[in-house]
Amino acid sequence: MIDIVNQINATKRELGNQAVTTGEGRSVLLRRVYDARIEDVWSACTDRERLGRWLGPVEGDLRVGGTFQLKDNAGGEILRCEEPRLIKVTWIFGEGMPTEVEVRLAPTDDGRTIFELEHASPAQVVDELVRAYGPGGTIGIGCGWDLALLGLDLFLHGVQFNPATWQDTSEGKEFAVRSCHAWGSAIQAAWATSDDDIAAAVAFAVRHFAPETTADR
Template sequence: MIDVINQINATQREIGNQAVATGEGRSVLLRRVYDAPIEDVWSACTDLERLGRWLGQVEGDLRVGGTFQLKDNAGGEILRCEKPRLIKVTWVFGEGMPTEVEVRLAPGDDGRTIFELEHASPAQIVDELVRTYGPGGTIGIGCGWDLALLGLDLFLNGVTFDPATWQDTPEGKEFAVRSCHAWGPPIQAAWGTGDDDISAAVAFAVRHFAPETSGDR
């Protein structure tokens, strides 16, 4: 059994203004502490075989200037790689807009590791999407990374985990619903969204990530 509530609460969530190559950007930022040394977390994030055990099958040349492809997901180019503290890549899904993902590691207390992941998109595109469709899509980006950070925690603790199948379990659906709700406050703070609008945005994200649930938490 996975302690869904503790896993949700282990992550701090923010909406930031991380710049991208094309200029001003908007970002989702996730921060949590892993009970593992920084070298182990770095290896889990950069070794192809280990990545496949918590994130998904990854192919490519993981060096600066090299490219990667996550199976059935995004691909891109390695922009920066500063062992054991920073990885930055472009993140492009299909014909979608180019975005950037940056992972930052720092040593924490008692041999633990502070992990930050920031996914930035061009500001003008994000703002237009929010004006047109509301912030539910931004919540969706954050929910997707919540699942990845859960997978990394389980992997570092020796737990076998297949995110593709777990998402369809009752436990996985509960995690998705709680993740969507957890992104409500930072989304509301970033855009000054009213309570009704943020409730609608959370419901929009829940319908995508856990369509058979009510979304009530």
Template sequence: MDLINELNQAHRELLDGKRKTIVLRRRYDAEVEDVWEACTDAERLGRWFLPVSGDLRLGGTYQLENNAGGEILRCEPPRLFKVTWLFGPEPGFSEVEVRLSAEDDGTLLELRHEAEVPPEMWSQFGPGAVGVGWDLSLLGLALHLSGGARVDENTFHQTAEGRSFLTASSAAWGQAFQAAGAPADDAGAAVAATTAFYAPEGDGQ
């Protein structure tokens, strides 16, 4: 699989207000029901995303292993789910919504992550702080749906193709940042900080 081509399949957008919203849209060559199950079935989620536990139904709660947890706010199979996305001791407002729709014998997935972001974090990293992570997730879903091998996020940044993917993802979010009105210098600085975080120099092979 050409990972850069996979990255370029997605459209990225930033809605930059008091709360920050990143939007990702991409098409998968799979039926809506298959993509829905991959995103909501605990066993399948563990194969491409993260192990998940909890009461996975409307009004229930979930916990991703060593990551976010929260409440299931909406669940409308096989088209839409929305959850709170809480991580850390003082997470603030954070919600993720996923919508699925049929498109050209496949499925269009739209992911929206809306959050209150501390100003110091936003000024340093911009949307790439979470955007790169979601790009990795959408790549993982593409690999899962096509029967490919799972990406090992612990070592991905140490490989040449992994570093290329992460660097290109960071740059793509810099473009979305600038398109939303950020000055070019601010967007460039955010790209540099995000890239250094996900693919630090000297940590590759």
């Protein structure tokens, strides 16, 4: 059984202004410490076979300048790869707008690994979406990455985990609800969003990620 509360609390969540290749950007930032050496975490994030066991099957030419495609997920171009500390890729889902994902690793003094993932989108596009629909979409981006970081932690500890099926279980929906609320708090702190607006955004995200549950946590 997964300790959902500890998994949610293990990740620090922030909103940022990370630039994208085309200019100004807006980003979600996730940071946590994994109980594994940096070489092991790097391998889990870059080795085709290992990556497929926690994020999803991946195809493509996995080198700088090459392209990748995750099954039933996003694809893009590999922009930077600086072993064992940094990976940066474009991240495009279907016909959606081009975004960028950067993963940064750093060793701790006690042999663990600080993991940061920043997902940045063009600022103008994000600002227009937020004005039109509120912060619910940003919560959705963060929740998706929360599930990925959970999968990586379980993989590093040798736990068999299939996110595609687990997220539809009662345990998976509980994780999604708590993730939505955690991102709601991060967004409210960064943007000074009103209580009513953030509650509506969290409820919207919960209905998408955890249907038939309550948003009250």
